[in-house]
Amino acid sequence: MARKFNFCAGPAALPEAVLRKASAEMLDWNGLGLSVMEMSHRSEEFTAIASKAESDFRELLSIPENYRVLFMQGGASAQFSLVPMNLLRGKKRVDYISTGQWSEKAIQEASRYADVNVAASTEATHYSRVPAQSELKLNSDAAYLHYTPNETIGGVEFGYVPESSGVPLVADFSSSILSEPIDVSKFGLIYAGAQKNIGPAGLCIVIIRDDLLGDELEQTPSVFSYQSIAKNDSMLNTPPTYSWYLAGLVFEWLKEQGGLAAIQAINARKAKKLYSYIDASDFYTNPIESGSRSRMNVPFILANEQLDAVFLEGAEKAGLLNLKGHRSVGGMRASIYNAVPEAAVEALIEYMKYFAASHG
Numbered sequence: 494m495a496r497k498f499n500f501c502a503g504p505a506a507l508p509e510a511v512l513r514k515a516s517a518e519m520l521d522w523n524g525l526g527l528s529v530m531e532m533s534h535r536s537e538e539f540t541a542i543a544s545k546a547e548s549d550f551r552e553l554l555s556i557p558e559n560y561r562v563l564f565m566q567g568g569a570s571a572q573f574s575l576v577p578m579n580l581l582r583g584k585k586r587v588d589y590i591s592t593g594q595w596s597e598k599a600i601q602e603a604s605r606y607a608d609v610n611v612a613a614s615t616e617a618t619h620y621s622r623v624p625a626q627s628e629l630k631l632n633s634d635a636a637y638l639h640y641t642p643n644e645t646i647g648g649v650e651f652g653y654v655p656e657s658s659g660v661p662l663v664a665d666f667s668s669s670i671l672s673e674p675i676d677v678s679k680f681g682l683i684y685a686g687a688q689k690n691i692g693p694a695g696l697c698i699v700i701i702r703d704d705l706l707g708d709e710l711e712q713t714p715s716v717f718s719y720q721s722i723a724k725n726d727s728m729l730n731t732p733p734t735y736s737w738y739l740a741g742l743v744f745e746w747l748k749e750q751g752g753l754a755a756i757q758a759i760n761a762r763k764a765k766k767l768y769s770y771i772d773a774s775d776f777y778t779n780p781i782e783s784g785s786r787s788r789m790n791v792p793f794i795l796a797n798e799q800l801d802a803v804f805l806e807g808a809e810k811a812g813l814l815n816l817k818g819h820r821s822v823g824g825m826r827a828s829i830y831n832a833v834p835e836a837a838v839e840a841l842i843e844y845m846k847y848f849a850a851s852h853g
């Protein structure tokens with residue numbers, strides 16, 4: 494059985510080496526005679542797996558000492574509510590940048606708890622770019638500034654870290670975390686659902702500066718209070734143990750690849766190859782301004798929409814899976830996260846060339 498190339502936006506491809514290791518350890522982890530899935534989360538063995546995963550994650554991102562790493566549940570979507578519930582801290586206003594569907598969802602949820610000021614929105618130009626720092630209308634009395642560094646659906650990515658008006662910066666890094674080094678010290682809080690660049694669904698990682706812990710809204714459930722989760726080392730209740738373990742294997746794999754600077758170079762090469770081919774072709778187009786293009790999610794449109802189904806069918810036959818664009822955007826989307834090898838991008842380009850030549 495041959496593995497195919499998977500361009501799914503999420504849950505996304507995992508490194509083959511990680512799946513092999515997990516498979517070898519499935520029935521009997523480390524001679525213990527049981528699977529990681531069957532261990533007590535309070536056992537010595539699982540505690541060791543969990544803390545090794547955290548320390549590798551901290552090492553990869555060079556997370557400073559004064560930040561806590563939380564392993565939570567509820568997906569990135571739960572964080573849309575948990576961020577205002579935990580970070581309003583007596584304030585009433587929050588600043589959000591809108592660059593696409595995920596930031597809009599975050600704004601919708603936040604407006605149940607706070608007055609949302611949309612500091613900038615690129616909706617009028619169909620979210621085809623990110624706003625410049627000079628376009629942001631920020632409030633100094635905001636509890637925080639929230640943005641989405643990579644919009645998974647639209648394929649738009651910030652090439653810079655926005656500066657807030659001195660308030661904590663909050664970022665939904667779900668689809669670009671670990672794709673390149675980031676300066677964590679610029680952020681108050683970072684969150685990322687696991688199923689794109691970290692591991693299996695069910696886990697959401699939060700990185701929070703420790704002075705922001707506490708003062709959550711009184712009705713915040715304990716399992717969703719950053720302070721309670723931090724106090725209990727993310728084991729207030731049973732965490733998603735298997736996802737946590739698998740994320741740990743992905744972090745080990747990333748270290749073996751040379752860390753985030755090395756993976757950043759590979760990601761840049763993959764994205765450049767694909768965009769260069771799209772730009773040179775008169776059959777495919779990408780609607781995003783060149784300075785705002787995502788390195789992780791590459792949407793593209795065929796010259797003739799009626800060929801979409803034929804394109805997808807042929808792609809599947811060629812072993813290229815999950816290229817259908819998001820239902821709201823149409824066309825195609827290739828998600829080329831860390832675990833999608835350069836060979837997958839090359840095979841995709843070859844197929845696109847062949848398809849354009851026979852249908853263009």
Ligand SMILES: *Cc1c(COP(=O)(O)O)cnc(C)c1O
Nearest residue numbers: 568569570595645665667668686
């Ligand atoms: C996938 C995604 C989400 C939603 O993640 P869930 O885990 O399904 O809640 C939120 N934000 C971004 C940027 C995403 O890519």
